[in-house]
Amino acid sequence: MARIKCYNVQKLSADIPQASLTQTKGEFKRLQQLTTQSAEVGEKIGQIIAQLRQVPAPFHEPFIFTALLDENEKLLRVVFRDCGDIEFRTFYVANRKALLIYLEGMTDTTSLEKNVIEALMSQNNGASALGQQELPENMKKIAQHIIGAAAVTVLEKASIAIESVMTGNAVLLIDGITDVLSISASHYVKRNVGGANNEHVLRGPNEAFNETLHDNIVLLRRRSRDTNLKLRIFRIGERTQTSIAVLYVANLVKSGLVEEVERRLSLIQVDKILTSSTIEEHLADHPWTPFPQAQTTERPDKILAALYEGRVGILVDGTPASMMVPCTYNALMQITDDYTIQPIISSSIRLMRGVAAFIAIYLPAIYVAIVSYHPGMLPTSMAITVAELRMRSPFPSFMEAVMMEILLEVFQEAVVRMPKKISGAASMIGALVIGTTIVQAGIINPLLVVVIATTALASYSMPSYNFSMALRWLRIPILILASILGLYGVILGVLMVTIHLCSLRSFGESYIGGIFNVDLFSDWKDSMVRFPAQLLKERPKEFGAQNQKRMGDSNG
Amino acid sequence: MANLERRTHMSALQLGIVIITTCIGAQIMLAPRDFIADTKQGAWLSIIIGGLLFYLAACLMLKLGMQYPHETLVEYVPRLFGRWGGGIVIAWFTMLFFLQIIEIFSGVGRIITFHMFDRTPPEVVILALLIVCTYCALQDWGTILRVQQIMFFIAYSMLGLVWMTSILNVQPENLLPLWPDNLGKVIKGGLSAWPMFSGYECILLLLPMVYKSVGFVKLAKTIGGSFGCLTLFFLLAIIFIIGALTVENAKNVPYPALVLIRSVELPGTFIERLENYMLLAWIPIVFDTLAIMIFFIGQVCMRHYHYQDHRPWVLLFVPIVYVGSVLLLDNQQIYDVVGTFTLWAGLGFSFAVVPLLLLRSLLIKEKAVTGCG
Numbered sequence: 001m002a003r004i005k006c007y008n009v010q011k012l013s014a015d016i017p018q019a020s021l022t023q024t025k026g027e028f029k030r031l032q033q034l035t036t037q038s039a040e041v042g043e044k045i046g047q048i049i050a051q052l053r054q055v056p057a058p059f060h061e062p063f064i065f066t067a068l069l070d071e072n073e074k075l076l077r078v079v080f081r082d083c084g085d086i087e088f089r090t091f092y093v094a095n096r097k098a099l100l101i102y103l104e105g106m107t108d109t110t111s112l113e114k115n116v117i118e119a120l121m122s123q124n125n126g127a128s129a130l131g132q133q134e135l136p137e138n139m140k141k142i143a144q145h146i147i148g149a150a151a152v153t154v155l156e157k158a159s160i161a162i163e164s165v166m167t168g169n170a171v172l173l174i175d176g177i178t179d180v181l182s183i184s185a186s187h188y189v190k191r192n193v194g195g196a197n198n199e200h201v202l203r204g205p206n207e208a209f210n211e212t213l214h215d216n217i218v219l220l221r222r223r224s225r226d227t228n229l230k231l232r233i234f235r236i237g238e239r240t241q242t243s244i245a246v247l248y249v250a251n252l253v254k255s256g257l258v259e260e261v262e263r264r265l266s267l268i269q270v271d272k273i274l275t276s277s278t279i280e281e282h283l284a285d286h287p288w289t290p291f292p293q294a295q296t297t298e299r300p301d302k303i304l305a306a307l308y309e310g311r312v313g314i315l316v317d318g319t320p321a322s323m324m325v326p327c328t329y330n331a332l333m334q335i336t337d338d339y340t341i342q343p344i345i346s347s348s349i350r351l352m353r354g355v356a357a358f359i360a361i362y363l364p365a366i367y368v369a370i371v372s373y374h375p376g377m378l379p380t381s382m383a384i385t386v387a388e389l390r391m392r393s394p395f396p397s398f399m400e401a402v403m404m405e406i407l408l409e410v411f412q413e414a415v416v417r418m419p420k421k422i423s424g425a426a427s428m429i430g431a432l433v434i435g436t437t438i439v440q441a442g443i444i445n446p447l448l449v450v451v452i453a454t455t456a457l458a459s460y461s462m463p464s465y466n467f468s469m470a471l472r473w474l475r476i477p478i479l480i481l482a483s484i485l486g487l488y489g490v491i492l493g494v495l496m497v498t499i500h501l502c503s504l505r506s507f508g509e510s511y512i513g514g515i516f517n518v519d520l521f522s523d524w525k526d527s528m529v530r531f532p533a534q535l536l537k538e539r540p541k542e543f544g545a546q547n548q549k550r551m552g553d554s555n556g
Numbered sequence: 557m558a559n560l561e562r563r564t565h566m567s568a569l570q571l572g573i574v575i576i577t578t579c580i581g582a583q584i585m586l587a588p589r590d591f592i593a594d595t596k597q598g599a600w601l602s603i604i605i606g607g608l609l610f611y612l613a614a615c616l617m618l619k620l621g622m623q624y625p626h627e628t629l630v631e632y633v634p635r636l637f638g639r640w641g642g643g644i645v646i647a648w649f650t651m652l653f654f655l656q657i658i659e660i661f662s663g664v665g666r667i668i669t670f671h672m673f674d675r676t677p678p679e680v681v682i683l684a685l686l687i688v689c690t691y692c693a694l695q696d697w698g699t700i701l702r703v704q705q706i707m708f709f710i711a712y713s714m715l716g717l718v719w720m721t722s723i724l725n726v727q728p729e730n731l732l733p734l735w736p737d738n739l740g741k742v743i744k745g746g747l748s749a750w751p752m753f754s755g756y757e758c759i760l761l762l763l764p765m766v767y768k769s770v771g772f773v774k775l776a777k778t779i780g781g782s783f784g785c786l787t788l789f790f791l792l793a794i795i796f797i798i799g800a801l802t803v804e805n806a807k808n809v810p811y812p813a814l815v816l817i818r819s820v821e822l823p824g825t826f827i828e829r830l831e832n833y834m835l836l837a838w839i840p841i842v843f844d845t846l847a848i849m850i851f852f853i854g855q856v857c858m859r860h861y862h863y864q865d866h867r868p869w870v871l872l873f874v875p876i877v878y879v880g881s882v883l884l885l886d887n888q889q890i891y892d893v894v895g896t897f898t899l900w901a902g903l904g905f906s907f908a909v910v911p912l913l914l915l916r917s918l919l920i921k922e923k924a925v926t927g928c929g
Contacts, residue, residue: 373673377833379826485684487832488672491839492688499692502702510698516705518569 063158069097069175076101079162086165093120094135097175106168108187115148116172116183139172139179147172151184163241193219196298197320198465203340208298213243213317219300220247220313228252229307234265242273247303247313254310254544257507261312261325276316276323283314283325285505290473292466293506294323295331302336310545326509328542329501330527332464333357338530347529353461354528360459360471361497364401365482365490367451371397373486389445398483400444404452405475407434412456514542566701568770571762572782574848575614577704578755579786580712581845582660585667585813585838587751588797593807595745598736599794605742606749607787613906614756614779616914621763622772623917629760630859636916645913648905649757650856653849654877655898656754661686661881662891664842667811671831682881685843686874692847693854693870697765700851707844714837718830719796721820726799750902751895752790753783755845757905761852850877 013020057064063075073088080086080101089100098120102112123135123146136142143152155161161171161180168186193215196208209216217231228250235241244265248258261283268282276296284293297303298320303313306324311331314323324331333353338346371390375383393400411430415423435453439446455475462468474497481489504511514520515528523540525531539545566574595602624632629649634642664685665678673681692703736742759779766775797812800819806812818831827833853873854866863869884891 374829374832377829379828382826485676485681486672487836488668488681488684488839491836492684495688495840495843496691498706499688499695499699499703502706503695503699510702512702512706516709517702518573518705519567 057158061157061159062162065156065158065161065173065178065180067176067178069099069173072173072180073099075158076162079158080165089117091117091121092124093174094123096135099173100170101165101173102170102185103165103168106186106188107170108185111149111185111187112170112183115185116170119146119148120172135174137177139174139177139181142174143181147181147183149183149185153182153184155180155182166241190215199297199299199302199335199463201299201336201340204336205299205301207300209300209315209320209322211318211320213245213315216300216315216320216322217245220304223300223304232258232262234262236265236268236270236279237273238269238271240272240274243317244273244279245313245315245317247307247315249307249310252308252310252539252545252547253312255546257310257312257326257544260507261314273316274318276314276319276321279314279316280323283323285507289500289504290470291501291504291511292332292464292470293327293504293511294325295327295464296321296323296466298322299336306331308550309539310543326506326543327511328506328509328514329512330514330523330540330542332467333462334527335463339533343530343532350529353463356458356461357467357471360455360462360468361474361478362490362494363451363455363458364405364448364475365478365493366487367448368397368401368479369482369486369490372483386445386447389447392442393445395443396483397448398479400448401452401479402476404434404444404448405479407438408452408456409472509542509544517542565768566762566765568766568775568778570701570705571759571766571775572778573708574701574704574758574762575756575779575782576712576785577708577841577844578758578848579753579845580789580841581755582663582667582838582842583752583754584790584793584841585811586660586663587749588794588812589807589810591745591748591752592794592798592803592812594748595742596736596803597731597733597798598738598742598745599798599803600731600734600791601736601742602745602749603752603787603790603794605746606753607783607790609746610750610753610756610906611780611783613910614759614783615776616906616910617757617759618763618772618775618779620910620914620917621760621767623914623921625767626764628764628855628859630856632917633913636913636920645909646856646860648901648909649760650853652754652757652898652902652905653853653856654873654880655894655901656751657846657849657853657877658880658884659891659894659898660842660846661877662884664839665881665885667814668835668839670810671814671835678885679882682885683878685839685846686878686881689843689847689850690870690874692843693850694867697851700848704844704848707840711837711840711844715834715841718817718834718837719793721822721830722796722800722816724822725816725820726796728799730799730802731795747903748899749790750899750906753786754898754902755849756783757902758848758852760910761855850874 013023017023062079065072077088085104087100087102087104089102091098091100100112100116102109120142136145139154143154153164155164155171156179161182164182165171168188170183170185172181172183190212191210193207193210195206199208207219209219213233220229226249230248230250232246234244234246236244246258246261246265264283265279268279270278270282273279280292280294280296281287286293294314295306303315303322303324307313311324311326314325316322333350338350341349370377371386375386378386390397395403411426411434414426415430418426435449438444439449459468459471462471478490478493478497481493483489485492498512501512502510510517514523520541522538523542525538526536526540530536537550538548539550541548591602592599630646633645636642637645661682662678665682668681669676669678692700695703756779770778793813797806797816800816801809801812809815814831814834817834818829820830822830850870850873851866854870857863857869857872858866861869884894
């Protein structure tokens with residue numbers, strides 16, 4: 001058997017030193033470093049290019065459009081990066097590249113196809129609207145001769161073009177043209193105009209605002225053909241760019257009021273506006289008061305009525321809750337139904353509402369004060385009954401009242417927050433617990449249950465939910481005063497609340513002071529009471545309308 | 557911020573209401589006993605004489621204010637009487653309000669403690685009311701004016717309603733003899749009715765806000781109406797007290813108005829202890845008098861020392877008012893002395909200082925006219 005000669009096998013690196021593993025690792029590391037460095041350099045170059053591109057762009061502009069469509073597209077793609085719903089549709093028009101950008105889901109693509117893409121691409125067939133193959137050299141002519149959409153705007157600024165896309169419009173760019181064209185084609189899912197959710201009326205119009213500003217404006221315009229009804233739109237919210245409409249009647253609104261509203265709006269520095277309450281808080285003169293300082297409504301008829309009293313309406317895109325300023329106690333306590341029933345009945349109801357507002361704050365406090373300090377004010381038989389009832393409860397009257405208040409608040413919150421199907425069950429449990437069991441258990445005396453239930457009903461009868469919340473909030477401090485100083489404390493509480501309400505001002509108008517102001521007595525015709533319509537010939541003085549007469553003032 | 561409210565204007569009617577709310581205060585409870593003791597059966601006539609006398613004083617103030625329609629007393633007095641003389645008049649004016657405030661607080665402390673909280677120290681009662689009055693006095697004039705009007709319509713209606721129930725206990729024969737024997741005492745009684753009518757001096761501070769739009773005659777008529785209301789109000793109070801309690805009983809009980817209302821029984825109703833209802837209506841009336849007087853003190857100091865804001869002065873005066881009121885609580889003799897001093901200081905201001913100021917201003921104007929001629 002032949003013997004195989006075994007060679008002594010050596011490492012490759014012994015013959016070729018460059019092939020050693022250590023050295024190769026080192027080389028790889030250097031290569032990695034180089035790759036990283038080159039990426040960084042590339043990034044820096046990119047940044048420098050971006051900066052160079054930004055140099056001519058004015059302040060607050062991300063870039064400027066150039067005649068090179070590819071460049072514009074690149075820049076726009078950077079702006080809209082990771083926005084999967086932004087569509088970039090490229091096509092050719094008379095041998096020139098065109099780009100249509102729109103937000104999918106917010107744009108009517110059928111309209112775009114018909115009025116823009118088809119119209120432009122027909123230029124490729126030679127049967128152009130201009131009767132020539134050449135495409136016009138500016139967007140204005142294209143808009144005038146080719147595009148079939150109803151509303152088009154030629155834009156120069158990139159920021160406005162971007163905003164236009166985000167509001168549901170389409171933006172058209174064509175190679176060789178520095179302008180862009182914004183084509184109105186917004187079409188999105190929205191709630192239809194329906195009835196008011198929180199302000200039901202028995203015999204009035206039932207249409208209410210929805211979440212779309214334009215629909216809401218239409219609801220107002222449809223009800224009034226008055227050219228003096230003016231509208232200014234602002235964009236507020238650095239990121240959301242929410243549209244806010246300020247409405248007023250030019251020849252009625254108190255001079256300086258619109259300017260003041262606009263000034264306060266212009267001072268709002270926030271990133272987002274999602275509800276009208278954010279605007280309300282920014283407009284408020286007194287941010288720490290529990291009382292609402294703008295009247296909110298979702299009813300267009302209410303806004304119009306306010307506008308024709310010389311007030312200013314504020315609509316916020318994305319919410320049906322609109323606002324009216326100035327806001328006074330009188331304005332908050334009126335509802336549409338007051339004007340659809342007999343004046344004498346509505347006057348009685350309005351007076352009843354005033355009494356209910358008083359009861360909603362003070363009744364538990366009066367109960368605690370009388371029971372604890374002045375039982376002699378009660379008729380003897382009643383005083384004995386109350387004493388007997390109170391004997392069963394181990395708690396002092398103040399504690400009883402506070403416990404009932406807490407229970408009531410918890411119950412109300414539960415009913416409001418729960419799904420409708422379960423809230424019925426919650427009501428049942430609440431009624432059982434608060435109404436029956438708690439009395440049977442001897443924790444609370446039945447008279448207090450009656451008092452608290454009356455108080456709750458009184459607060460529910462308030463036309464404004466925010467106002468009723470303020471009344472609810474005031475109960476506890478007044479209860480504390482009553483528990484310390486009896487009826488003397490209650491009266492001091494009444495005085496404090498009165499002073500506070502008189503000190504509150506909404507755009508210069510006193511919150512409550514107008515009620516008994518002898519200079520404004522003519523306003524009584526439509527404030528605490530309501531006179532028949534034929535006698536309401538003058539507008540309320542308290543809002544300072546330029547023309548006090550309701551009739552024959554439209555010539556201005 | 558745009559000023560959308562006219563803060564430095566008020567109508568003549570509003571001034572009339574302010575005079576009523578400033579004048580009717582604690583004295584309807586505190587004053588009748590001494591007043592009836594002095595004037596006896598002729599109290600009703602003294603009230604009418606007092607009303608006329610103090611209306612005359614108010615008209616003199618209107619005339620004086622008309623000479624300087626854009627200025628308050630604090631601004632023009634130093635020009636008329638010099639720096640020191642003017643300073644004394646301003647101090648006198650401020651002292652009048654201050655003394656009335658501490659008297660009223662002290663009286664309120666006693667009454668509330670006596671009738672509502674017999675185990676609560678009056679100092680606590682005074683402190684609680686002082687806090688509320690200070691909160692009001694710290695507001696601007698627009699707010700205070702509104703509070704005054706609300707109180708005027710609500711509290712005065714309540715008080716009137718409760719007070720009218722006392723007619724059930726009035727026996728007309730107690731008022732006899734209707735015509736008093738000693739007319740001198742009755743006339744003197746007219747002057748001693750000043751504590752009831754006091755507060756009209758505020759005209760000297762408020763006129764610039766009214767003279768911008770209203771002339772002297774209309775203002776005099778409106779203020780005449782206010783004094784008419786005041787006189788009627790006090791007249792009804794005094795007649796009911798004497799008619800129900802008799803002069804002899806009225807001068808021997810501490811607070812005849814409350815004693816009278818306590819004795820009223822409304823058969824067939826659930827309302828008992830009417831004095832509690834009366835006090836509930838009276839507290840806001842006392843409050844508006846006190847709050848506005850504290851505000852006036854702050855305003856006088858603000859104008860005199862050329863401050864932009866009256867609030868530091870109000871806060872400065874509050875502890876002094878509290879200490880003064882508490883000091884008067886413990887000693888009836890000091891309380892009476894302060895009362896007498898305030899009465900004469902008030903009468904002196906209305907019937908000596910104001911006419912002198914008016915005379916001086918007319919002389920200066922005449923001199924200026926002659927000089928020009």
